[in-house]
Amino acid sequence: MVFNSDxxxxxxxxxxxxxxxxxxxxxxxYVVLTVSGYVFYGYWDWRFCFLLLFSTIVxxxxxxxxxxxxxxxxxxxxxxxxxxxxxFLLGLFKYYNFFADTARHLTGTTALPVLxxxxxxxISFYTFHTISYVIDVWDRRVKATSNPLEYLxxxxxxxxxxxxxxxxxxxxxxxxxxxxxxxxxxxxARGIGFFLVxxxxxxxxxxxxxxHLDVALLSPNAFSTIDAxxxxxxxxxxxxxxxxxxxxxxxxxxxxxxIHIPQNFNAPxxxxxxxxxxxxxxxxxxxxxRDYLYIRLGGNRKGTIRTYVNLMVTMLxxxxxxxxxxxxxxxxxxxxxxxxxxxxxxxxxRLPVLIRRGGTFLLxxxxxxxxxxxxxxxxxxxxxxxxxxxxxxxxxxxxxxRVLVAAAYAWLIPETWDMWFGxxxxxxxxxxxxxxxxxxxxxxxxxxFLYYQF
Amino acid sequence: MKxxxxxxxxxxxxSMAYAVSVWAVNPRGEFAPHLVPPIVRDxxxxxxxxxxxxxxxxxxxxxxxxxxxxxxxxxxxxxxxGLRFFNFAVERGRTEDxxxxxxxxxxxxPAPRLVVIGVDPExxxxxxxxxxxxxxxxxxxxxxxxxAAGASIRRLRDTTKQYxxxxxxxxxxxxxxxxxxxxxxxxxxxxxxxxxxxxxxxYPRLExxxxxxxxxxxxxxxxxxPRYQVLYGGISRLSAERVLALRTLVSEVVADNARVVIWVMxxxxxxxxxxxxxxxxVRVLSAVRDEVREVSRxxxxxxxxxxxxxxxxxxxxxxxxxMNERNLxxxxxxxxxxxxxxxxxxxxxx
Numbered sequence: 001m002v003f004n005s006d007x008x009x010x011x012x013x014x015x016x017x018x019x020x021x022x023x024x025x026x027x028x029x030y031v032v033l034t035v036s037g038y039v040f041y042g043y044w045d046w047r048f049c050f051l052l053l054f055s056t057i058v059x060x061x062x063x064x065x066x067x068x069x070x071x072x073x074x075x076x077x078x079x080x081x082x083x084x085x086x087x088f089l090l091g092l093f094k095y096y097n098f099f100a101d102t103a104r105h106l107t108g109t110t111a112l113p114v115l116x117x118x119x120x121x122x123i124s125f126y127t128f129h130t131i132s133y134v135i136d137v138w139d140r141r142v143k144a145t146s147n148p149l150e151y152l153x154x155x156x157x158x159x160x161x162x163x164x165x166x167x168x169x170x171x172x173x174x175x176x177x178x179x180x181x182x183x184x185x186x187x188x189a190r191g192i193g194f195f196l197v198x199x200x201x202x203x204x205x206x207x208x209x210x211x212h213l214d215v216a217l218l219s220p221n222a223f224s225t226i227d228a229x230x231x232x233x234x235x236x237x238x239x240x241x242x243x244x245x246x247x248x249x250x251x252x253x254x255x256x257x258x259i260h261i262p263q264n265f266n267a268p269x270x271x272x273x274x275x276x277x278x279x280x281x282x283x284x285x286x287x288x289x290r291d292y293l294y295i296r297l298g299g300n301r302k303g304t305i306r307t308y309v310n311l312m313v314t315m316l317x318x319x320x321x322x323x324x325x326x327x328x329x330x331x332x333x334x335x336x337x338x339x340x341x342x343x344x345x346x347x348x349x350r351l352p353v354l355i356r357r358g359g360t361f362l363l364x365x366x367x368x369x370x371x372x373x374x375x376x377x378x379x380x381x382x383x384x385x386x387x388x389x390x391x392x393x394x395x396x397x398x399x400x401x402r403v404l405v406a407a408a409y410a411w412l413i414p415e416t417w418d419m420w421f422g423x424x425x426x427x428x429x430x431x432x433x434x435x436x437x438x439x440x441x442x443x444x445x446x447x448x449f450l451y452y453q454f
Numbered sequence: 455m456k457x458x459x460x461x462x463x464x465x466x467x468x469s470m471a472y473a474v475s476v477w478a479v480n481p482r483g484e485f486a487p488h489l490v491p492p493i494v495r496d497x498x499x500x501x502x503x504x505x506x507x508x509x510x511x512x513x514x515x516x517x518x519x520x521x522x523x524x525x526x527x528x529x530x531x532x533x534x535x536g537l538r539f540f541n542f543a544v545e546r547g548r549t550e551d552x553x554x555x556x557x558x559x560x561x562x563x564p565a566p567r568l569v570v571i572g573v574d575p576e577x578x579x580x581x582x583x584x585x586x587x588x589x590x591x592x593x594x595x596x597x598x599x600x601x602a603a604g605a606s607i608r609r610l611r612d613t614t615k616q617y618x619x620x621x622x623x624x625x626x627x628x629x630x631x632x633x634x635x636x637x638x639x640x641x642x643x644x645x646x647x648x649x650x651x652x653x654x655x656x657y658p659r660l661e662x663x664x665x666x667x668x669x670x671x672x673x674x675x676x677x678x679x680p681r682y683q684v685l686y687g688g689i690s691r692l693s694a695e696r697v698l699a700l701r702t703l704v705s706e707v708v709a710d711n712a713r714v715v716i717w718v719m720x721x722x723x724x725x726x727x728x729x730x731x732x733x734x735x736v737r738v739l740s741a742v743r744d745e746v747r748e749v750s751r752x753x754x755x756x757x758x759x760x761x762x763x764x765x766x767x768x769x770x771x772x773x774x775x776x777m778n779e780r781n782l783x784x785x786x787x788x789x790x791x792x793x794x795x796x797x798x799x800x801x802x803x804x
Contacts (some may be wrong), residue, residue: 021455189457215680302558394676428457432464436472436621443622 001042003195003249004203006447009439012040013253016158020257026180026281030149032255033179037156048120051089056155058085058339059130060148063137067144076192083131090127093120098324118242121452122162128288129155133169135292142170150176159253163451164260164392165284167263175259182256189431191255193421202449203442205406206242209234210447213398217372220382226393228385230400235372236365237406239450240419243282246449248416258385267415269364274338277364289318312336322371326339327379328380331370338363469621476620481628484616490636493628493647498544498551498591500649502558506691508540508651509563515539517653518555518571518703520547521773522719524655526570527780534790537568546587548577549699554588554598556703562595565710570789573700573746574719574761575686575738580693592616597688660772671771678774679728682721686733691742700745705754714745714755717787720763725774758789 001008016036023029042049062082066075080086092115100112133154136142145151151169154176160167216227223231247264254261264284269435271277278286294314300307312333319332366383373379422430477485484499492500505513515537517526521544521620542555552571559566573722589595619625635721648656663669707714718739721729729735739761750757760766763777769782777785 119605183455185455185457188455192458192461213682218683220681396677423457425457425460429464429468430458432468435461435465436468440621440623440626443618 001450002446003246004199004442005254012036014024017256021183027149029179030147030153032154033158034149034156037153037158037161040158041156041161044121045118048123050184051093051120051123051127052156055126056152056445057131058082059134059155060145060151062134063144063151064146066134066137078411081337084136085156086127086131086134090123093117093123095320095324104443106388112387125164125166126161127153128166128285129160129168132166132288136168136170142168142173145169145173151177157254157259159250159259160261161255163250163449164282165244165247165250165261166288167261167284168288172254172259179258181214187255187258189423189427190421191252192431192435193419194248194252194255194436196252196431197416198245198252199420199438199442200252200434201241201245201248201439203245205402205409206238206240206245206450207445207447208227209238209241209399209406210401212396212402213238216395216399220373220378220385221387222394223382223385224390224392224394225385225388227395228382230393230395230403231363231382232369232386234399234403234406236269236368237403237410239371240410241406242450244416246451251416263417265415266417267410269361269410270357271360271364272353272362273308273360274335274342277360278335278339285318285321290323293317295314302347311339311343315339325374326376327370327373330376330379331367334367334370338367364378463550465585473617475622476625476713479629479632481625481632490632492801493631493635496545496587496591497647497655498587498594501544501653502591502651504653505540505542505559506562508653509559511723512538512541513559513563515545515568515570516545516556516566516567517541517570517572518552518561518599519543519570519573519719521545522574522777523547523572523720523782525657525777526572527654527655527779527787528652530783530786531790535568537566538683539570539652541655543572543586543653544652545654546585548579548585548588548698549703550585550598551588551594552577553596553699553703553706556706558594560706560710565707565712568713568715569707570715570786571700571703571719572717572719574721574741575692575735575742576717578696578742578745579689579702579738581690581804582608589615590772653777657772664699664778671769671773674773675722675724679725682725682729682774685733686735686738687728689695689738690734691738692745697745701749701752704749704755708753708755714748714753715758716755717758717785717789718742718746718761719765720760720777721775722771722773723764723768726763756789758792760788770779 001012003009019036020029022030022163038049038052041052043322059082062078065078069075069078095112096112100114104110133142133151137144145351154167154169154172155161157167157172170177211230216223216231220228220231244265251261251264260440262284264282266280266283268277268281271280280384294310297310297313298306302310313336315336316329316332319328319330319335322328322331366386369382369386370376370379373382421427478487479490480487481490481493482496482499483503512629515528515531517523517528517539519526523543524541524545526541526543528541528804531537533773542559544551544555550773585698588598648658650656660669704714704716720726721735726735730781743759743761746757746759749755766777766781768782770784772778
């Protein structure tokens with residue numbers, strides 16, 4: 001089920017919303033959110049609900065064991081054990097075939113058989129949710145909850161279950177503890193506002209670009225240089241508006257249920273350096289990688305060379321997190337290299353901010369070519385067309401116009417978190433008119449969010 | 455919750471106001487009001503409306519097919535056969551559409567004496583999922599499932615779909631064009647389609663461009679080729695249900711003592727050159743030809759293989775897959791002037 005589908009908008013959401021606010025006690029509301037999360041998840045494939053439940057039970061039990069154990073070695077063993085189980089499941093479903101296939105290509109051996117498994121949707125996200133919980137409990141940053149329903153609610157919260165943001169338990173712990181409070185008019189109004197802005201980003205901007213771009217990207221070898229750059233810019237904005245739109249909708253949905261999901265994007269294409277870009281793009285993932293991987297590896301505390309190695313390892317794994325494909329590995333290495341270079345050389349420190357922003361944006365655009373390509377061959381063809389001149393163009397004016405509109409939005413309009421939302425009653429009809437207008441574009445064109453594949 | 459209540463109330467009120475407005479404009483001619491002339495996208499509804507008055511004066515010939523045939527002029531077939539043809543080819547036509555249309559036509563009067571059926575990989579394909587244009591047309595989907603159980607639930611579902619489709623930018627766009635055409639009759643050329651009383655469909659804008667010499671077929675081909683790559687990339691085999699629908703249709707027409715002509719519809723040679731090597735088109739076209747041969751082995755039908763578009767004028771096309779009325783008239787002449795068809799008893803004297 002996706003947020004922009006009829007079944008979600010006209011059946012799932014109204015029913016869950018009504019049941020949630022009709023329920024009065026914490027217990028009832030936990031049950032409503034948990035059951036709704038499993039229905040939401042199971043709508044795609046009910047069998048993987050058991051995987052989600054298993055992962056939840058393992059991390060919940062480990063959290064309790066860690067918090068109740070005084071011996072550091074035992075606490076550590078529980079932490080490592082729970083994370084190993086999570087990573088094993090992630091590895092099995094997401095990466096096993098990738099490594100088996102790579103081993104087969106490199107060595108010619110078929111010792112590792114290819115498994116016919118389907119990637120459970122959202123597994124990368126909920127695995128990171130549960131790992132962050134276990135580490136935070138082990139680190140004593142958060143007190144393990146003894147309420148299994150509260151924890152089930154946290155992991156299965158439908159607004160963030162399938163494609164993030166990667167919310168840590170401690171970030172919404174207070175909201176979960178006070179789940180039985182009355183609805184806030186402000187939360188409802190802001191929630192509707194966020195949801196509509198997200199829907200607009202996804203349905204009007206991202207999908208509008210995708211309709212033209214997907215066809216063009218069938219044959220990147222036929223690109224002229226102009227076509228290749230327009231396609232790269234197009235995908236740059238499609239991805240941003242698709243994922244930030246999804247994140248806005250998730251945040252809006254959270255607010256409708258009194259849960260404050262943290263910011264996931266902060267105008268990333270206005271970043272003035274690659275490090276700044278990563279403080280603004282998919283913030284919940286980049287901060288997760290920073291806190292649970294980069295810093296754990298030693299961060300910048302173990303000398304210059306080790307800092308670069310840590311950056312590279314973090315970004316390589318961050319790339320691989322997105323998918324079992326060499327294109328993501330190269331994309332991660334590319335960004336790791338840029339971060340290391342940025343740290344070593346501090347390029348552009350004295351350049352005007354517009355040039356720094358422009359340069360950062362173009363570097364990000366080149367990176368997205370790897371991210372979008374189905375394999376390295378396609379990426380190579382696409383990049384060759386971008387950087388080796390070839391005249392002519394087949395690009396439609398419509399695609400160029402849509403890319404320009406998206407660029408204007410990304411650079412000139414405030415990020416959703418910085419937008420002013422009318423919270424008074426008189427704004428309700430305006431929101432309704434906006435909702436109807438967006439639905440006219442959406443109707444009959446349901447599409448899956450790009451980050452569902454990760 | 456005051457904000458939410460007012461939001462929902464406003465949403466319902468605005469939605470109703472919008473729905474009543476576009477319903478009254480009725481741009482696709484599928485509802486009762488006819489305050490302004492309809493602008494057609496899915497011509498099923500309009501042809502369903504046009505057929506009964508046409509049939510009252512006698513309809514003895516029927517053209518079935520997809521959008522590739524909508525410009526086959528009934529007048530040319532009338533001249534060739536002495537019958538009175540109605541062009542019931544529909545956009546995105548599949549063989550189940552043809553069957554549904556024929557069954558519905560049979561409920562409106564005597565059986566036609568000659569049915570001309572155009573088939574191609576698209577109309578028989580297994581790659582495009584549900585036939586939403588047929589599904590959302592309660593009359594035709596009802597005709598197709600005339601004996602099936604649960605009809606009232608399906609009718610409710612179909613009606614719901616019909617109203618839901620009003621909430622789309624395409625529908626709103628059609629409504630605006632309809633109003634524009636009503637307010638400024640000279641703007642009729644802005645309309646994409648106009649359906650004549652005999653079901654013949656005209657493209658006023660394209661025809662106007664052609665007569666002024668500004669129509670650019672090369673540009674059109676370049677623009678549609680990527681779409682056809684995707685389209686035929688997704689067609690790997692024929693649908694068993696659609697093959698069955700074709701055979702059922704032919705058997706029902708033959709049972710009505712009518713004659714059947716089946717022809718394989720082509721793509722533009724440039725299209726074939728482009729998709730031939732990169733998609734399963736050639737293989738699937740061959741399967742269509744095999745199926746047509748198979749039908750002709752079981753039923754007394756005349757068949758014509760025009761799957762090779764290079765046999766016709768390369769400039770008389772609108773785009774990658776759509777011949778214009780000149781080429782389609784030529785198709786009609788070659789088929790109905792053929793000994794295969796003429797050899798049988800004279801038309802109208804069965």
